[in-house]
Amino acid sequence: MLEADNLACLKGDRLLFRGLALRLAAGELLRIAGPNGVGKTSLLRLVSGLALAEAGEVRWKGTAIGRDREAFHRDLLYVGHAPALNDMLTPLENLQFTIAAAGDEADAESCMQALVRIGLANQLDLPARVLSQGQRRRVGLARLFLSARRPLWVLDEPFTALDVGAVEDLAGTLSDHCTAGGMVMLTTHQDAPFAMPPKVLDVGAFAC
Amino acid sequence: MLEADNLACLKGDRLLFRGLALRLAAGELLRIAGPNGVGKTSLLRLVSGLALAEAGEVRWKGTAIGRDREAFHRDLLYVGHAPALNDMLTPLENLQFTIAAAGDEADAESCMQALVRIGLANQLDLPARVLSQGQRRRVGLARLFLSARRPLWVLDEPFTALDVGAVEDLAGTLSDHCTAGGMVMLTTHQDAPFAMPPKVLDVGAFAC
Amino acid sequence: MASGSIDQDNRMNPSPRGPSVLRFAAPQNFYPLAGRLAPWFAVTAAVLTLIGLWLAFFVAPVDATQGNVYRVIFIHVPAAWMSMFIYLVMAFWSAVGLVMNTRLSFVMSQALAPTGAMFCFVALWTGALWGRPTWGAYWVWDARLTSQLLLLFLYFGFIALTRAIEDPRRGDRAGAIIALVGAVNVPVIYFSVKWWNTLHQGASVSLTKAPSMASTMLMGMLVLAFASWAYTLAVTLWRVRPMILERERHTEWVGAVLDREGGRK
Amino acid sequence: MLSTFFAVLRRDLLLAWRGRADVMVTLAFFVIVVCLFPFGVGAEPNLLRAIAPGVLWVAALLACLLSLHRLFAQDYADGTLEQLLLSSEPAVLWVLAKILAFWLTTGLPVVVVAPGLGLLLDLEQGALPVLVLSLALGTPILALLGAVGAALTLGVRGGGMLLALLILPLFVPVLIFGAGAVEAEASGTGALAHLLLLGGGLAGALALAPIACAASLRISTE
Amino acid sequence: MLSTFFAVLRRDLLLAWRGRADVMVTLAFFVIVVCLFPFGVGAEPNLLRAIAPGVLWVAALLACLLSLHRLFAQDYADGTLEQLLLSSEPAVLWVLAKILAFWLTTGLPVVVVAPGLGLLLDLEQGALPVLVLSLALGTPILALLGAVGAALTLGVRGGGMLLALLILPLFVPVLIFGAGAVEAEASGTGALAHLLLLGGGLAGALALAPIACAASLRISTE
Amino acid sequence: MMQWESWSAFWDMGGAGFFVWGSYGVTFAVIALELVLVLQRRKETVKRLLRWRRAVGKDGSGRAGARMES
Numbered sequence A, B: 001m002l003e004a005d006n007l008a009c010l011k012g013d014r015l016l017f018r019g020l021a022l023r024l025a026a027g028e029l030l031r032i033a034g035p036n037g038v039g040k041t042s043l044l045r046l047v048s049g050l051a052l053a054e055a056g057e058v059r060w061k062g063t064a065i066g067r068d069r070e071a072f073h074r075d076l077l078y079v080g081h082a083p084a085l086n087d088m089l090t091p092l093e094n095l096q097f098t099i100a101a102a103g104d105e106a107d108a109e110s111c112m113q114a115l116v117r118i119g120l121a122n123q124l125d126l127p128a129r130v131l132s133q134g135q136r137r138r139v140g141l142a143r144l145f146l147s148a149r150r151p152l153w154v155l156d157e158p159f160t161a162l163d164v165g166a167v168e169d170l171a172g173t174l175s176d177h178c179t180a181g182g183m184v185m186l187t188t189h190q191d192a193p194f195a196m197p198p199k200v201l202d203v204g205a206f207a208c
Numbered sequence C: 001m002a003s004g005s006i007d008q009d010n011r012m013n014p015s016p017r018g019p020s021v022l023r024f025a026a027p028q029n030f031y032p033l034a035g036r037l038a039p040w041f042a043v044t045a046a047v048l049t050l051i052g053l054w055l056a057f058f059v060a061p062v063d064a065t066q067g068n069v070y071r072v073i074f075i076h077v078p079a080a081w082m083s084m085f086i087y088l089v090m091a092f093w094s095a096v097g098l099v100m101n102t103r104l105s106f107v108m109s110q111a112l113a114p115t116g117a118m119f120c121f122v123a124l125w126t127g128a129l130w131g132r133p134t135w136g137a138y139w140v141w142d143a144r145l146t147s148q149l150l151l152l153f154l155y156f157g158f159i160a161l162t163r164a165i166e167d168p169r170r171g172d173r174a175g176a177i178i179a180l181v182g183a184v185n186v187p188v189i190y191f192s193v194k195w196w197n198t199l200h201q202g203a204s205v206s207l208t209k210a211p212s213m214a215s216t217m218l219m220g221m222l223v224l225a226f227a228s229w230a231y232t233l234a235v236t237l238w239r240v241r242p243m244i245l246e247r248e249r250h251t252e253w254v255g256a257v258l259d260r261e262g263g264r265k
Numbered sequence D, E: 001m002l003s004t005f006f007a008v009l010r011r012d013l014l015l016a017w018r019g020r021a022d023v024m025v026t027l028a029f030f031v032i033v034v035c036l037f038p039f040g041v042g043a044e045p046n047l048l049r050a051i052a053p054g055v056l057w058v059a060a061l062l063a064c065l066l067s068l069h070r071l072f073a074q075d076y077a078d079g080t081l082e083q084l085l086l087s088s089e090p091a092v093l094w095v096l097a098k099i100l101a102f103w104l105t106t107g108l109p110v111v112v113v114a115p116g117l118g119l120l121l122d123l124e125q126g127a128l129p130v131l132v133l134s135l136a137l138g139t140p141i142l143a144l145l146g147a148v149g150a151a152l153t154l155g156v157r158g159g160g161m162l163l164a165l166l167i168l169p170l171f172v173p174v175l176i177f178g179a180g181a182v183e184a185e186a187s188g189t190g191a192l193a194h195l196l197l198l199g200g201g202l203a204g205a206l207a208l209a210p211i212a213c214a215a216s217l218r219i220s221t222e
Numbered sequence F: 001m002m003q004w005e006s007w008s009a010f011w012d013m014g015g016a017g018f019f020v021w022g023s024y025g026v027t028f029a030v031i032a033l034e035l036v037l038v039l040q041r042r043k044e045t046v047k048r049l050l051r052w053r054r055a056v057g058k059d060g061s062g063r064a065g066a067r068m069e070s
């Protein structure tokens, strides 16, 4: 469903990779691998339409993503390095806003449940500013529980800063999403206990 | 050498932990463990003198750290969550400044070597802004190679964002520092291949 | 050869194999063309400048009311014209770039900006020096003067913005937007300032037009105006060339050009 | 369709309320700048009355300018802007919501306190309604134009100041007609023409600025 | 002992040089604010001449104020400040270095271009040296006092504006004596007393502000 | 030719020498400066790009990876 051909990414002076092709079909989990600085984050941003490729194109359901941006973004969930948290709002307010901004609907009740589910039951009323690193990360990831309808999840290092229990839990959630016919594309340097071994794409193989 | 008794940490209206005691002698590596939000970062900041404890005191070589702050800070190396990188400066300039600001001396040559050693040979001239997440982390950690003279290293999640090779390398460096009589105190949620198994302090045991 | 280069068609718009009119819009065709044309414009500019200066100082008679000071007009007016004209051309190229997505257009508008700012400064400077003996002040808040000053700020803003953004692709399009917004504002500024000044009727000076311009005077001004046209073209083409090289450095043809340049030394 | 619009509007107003200090302080800035002038130029009433419309308008403009950098900066830094750009709804909508929230929290308070300050500077009482009206029409234009500048300078080094350089020339016509209206009223010429022009400018800016702003944001986050 | 001082000074100047735009743009801001006034108050030369010292000084003050937020903000956000506070050398030293670098990159350019703008506003030529001198003595005071404010408002929501609110009252005396000196010279009274007061203020600020600033930084990062 | 009795009259411009020559002088100085900057920029760009090509390898890829001295 998600395909890319012949992608090239140029950053400043450096051509990070070229000729990169990828295919992601329903039910698949793709892990983008490679050492630091090889261009994993850059690839995810190309795929999600936040950046423009130097060459090549990304297609969703056969259409170039630039052609029908809104349809693509209706199907996409992207969680990047930056947590998209406003420091002055509580986790609940942040989550509700993120969902609404993405164009989805979610009542306070289900948002609250998602937060409790991810382990923030005691932090519901704190401003995000005082949360610990791992708690911040969790607020960002709580979206996953409310976005099952979006088939394509693109996650940049989702396991960072999470403790062991949370890593396990998240890996389970991702596996479930795939089992239900979704697609997940993620980067990580940690090993995570996925239900099935993920497909791996090594960006290093296309590096120049 | 580093001791703390009966430490308590209050954040807002929550008492994170109390009655926490720790001892760290030359050659020891202490890992602060505990789930997200238990207060590991808060503890490190207390120990390094960046924050004040609600109760209890931290002593370095028998003296309370607040009593002779400068002597303590001469022996301490603290690398926190924030990378202390200026986005407009190159890794080399950043490193040189950090070293000088800490009150040490280091010529450009040895700084360069430290950066090459940590795997940034190709990024020496880029502004830090364009570095990848892992590369930014590495710039912050390059200091370790130039701070062997400081006995006490306090590191908050040093392995975050590093790729597998770099994690191994860093674990080796930390083990070496301890072997040479230094002390390391760190937090991490990842397993790291230390030469000897670290002492573990579970903050959760003192949580209220 | 050059297996590392990126496909040309993807980088260049319109395609080099497109209709013949657009052929020169492809950077690798434009680069040598610019190199060939620039010296001719430069020579034209130099010759016209000499003729113009000769007309200005040796043919044009002394002005009855102003004496010799008026000779400033020969650079003042062409510079003022050029500064406004260049901004419009910049906005034009920016619009073309945004609509057709041609990188060369953005490069053109950025290459024009410093020259435009230069002429703008020259118009202000010469005007100020002219104003002292004629109005008794280096500066008055006259409508025309004021809008010229604001135009200089618009140029500075454009240049500062495109310089401050390192990623050229981002800088190109950000600059294009501000150039267009500025172009919409130039007439607004002009008329608002004009109205503002007539309303305040404070400074009762206005540009004292030379009563009836002697034909030699007009001649000199026109010749120097053409000289500044030719100069602008030459300098812009020269400035565009390294900018093209920089942006297209991943392509084969720039590699070939650089090898040639390197060999020459 | 409008859910993003209202979500953004609600959030930005909530944020302003949370950081109440912010709103108060924009206002305080406006008040203080105006009050600085008697210190700078001396306390002579005639002189103050003559420069009152200009000073009030310049102060309003500077207050707006000073707050502009925070229109998108926070959202840019924490990744919210990325998420908004990935929204499946048109960007123009939420851009407009952000600008509206910005004006409600910075422009509106200025409009409200301006008459008081006018009195302080001994402005003629008859000119006060025109002062309010001109600010009510003019400050939204400032917010709209300023938003384009703020979007373009996001993440650029020297951003705040660059923003000032970029948009001050654009603000000048607004300033001229705004201050001009008050002065015309004070001197008995009638301010209708000025106000009509401001209204026209507002309509134009309302139509074009959000589009330019949305495009700029896309460029800036790339 | 002085190694931290010079390391900080060198780095901050290097940063200013890297972001050259910054320095130019502070200047551009100063120039533009001064130029806004004629648009606001009208182009009458006599009126402009009367308000020139005040306008120039208010503009210099605002230019300084606008740049102040970036004195520590960046270092605070990226953790550099933490590291500086963990330095084994006294904080007053590097605080002074930061303030000095700040003045060199924002105050000094303003001092240099002020006479040109004075001419633009038709200020008497005899008063220009006094204008320069008063700015040269006054802007360092602004930088020193401002640094304390900037340190106190670090990481506080609505910081930028709060900063303005906190320090504008402190800036008022500087403004009064600075603008007063120019006005006194222009009106023939002689500016010596004003300038002496400014000099005294500078000495006082130089002695006290760095200590207060260092203490505030420690509080803000806790 | 016909209007200037002498060179000194020419330079004096009927008392307006400062203003006229100030205008022309600064104008041509600025133009000269612009030309110098443009030509210098070209040379510098070519040099930098050559160095860059050498650093990244002839094929324009980043593989060779030697650092660019700037």
Ligand code: HEM
Binding pocket: C073, C076, C077, C080, C081, C123, C124, C125, C126, C127, C128, C130, C131, C132, C134, C135, C138, C139, C144, C145, C146, C148, C149, C207, C208, C209, C210
């Ligand atoms: C800083 C001061 C000045 C500035 C910025 C300035 C600006 C301009 C501009 C923008 C134009 C072109 C207008 C057009 O083509 O419609 C112009 C034309 C002209 N200026 Fe100036 N000017 C200044 C001072 C002066 C002074 C002091 C004089 C003479 C007393 C003068 C005499 C003229 C004349 C005669 C023209 C030609 C008008 C025409 O072609 O319609 N200017 N100036």
Ligand SMILES: Nc1ncnc2c1ncn2[C@@H]1O[C@H](COP(=O)(O)OP(=O)(O)OP(=O)(O)O)[C@@H](O)[C@H]1O
Binding pocket: A011, A012, A013, A014, A016, A034, A035, A036, A037, A038, A039, A040, A041, A042, A043, B123, B126, B130, B131, B132, B133, B134, B135, B161
């Ligand atoms: N202007 C530039 N000039 C040269 N190289 C650049 C420039 N901008 C970015 N880069 C390089 O591009 C790469 C960006 O990599 P990216 O962030 O995609 O890496 P990543 O694979 O996600 O790494 P990590 O595992 O550390 O997150 C980095 O190696 C960086 O040094």
Ligand SMILES: Nc1ncnc2c1ncn2[C@@H]1O[C@H](COP(=O)(O)OP(=O)(O)OP(=O)(O)O)[C@@H](O)[C@H]1O
Binding pocket: A123, A126, A130, A131, A132, A133, A134, A135, A161, B011, B012, B013, B014, B016, B034, B035, B036, B037, B038, B039, B040, B041, B042, B043
């Ligand atoms: N004002 C406050 N009120 C209540 N709780 C607070 C307040 N400020 C901070 N906290 C809590 O204090 C804890 C801070 O924890 P800290 O950052 O030390 O955690 P950590 O152990 O480092 O976690 P992580 O593994 O996620 O980095 C968090 O649980 C946070 O929710």
Ligand SMILES: [Mg+2]
Binding pocket: A040, A041, A042, B132, B133, B134
């Ligand atoms: Mg990454």
Ligand SMILES: [Mg+2]
Binding pocket: A132, A133, A134, B040, B041, B042, B156
């Ligand atoms: Mg932590």
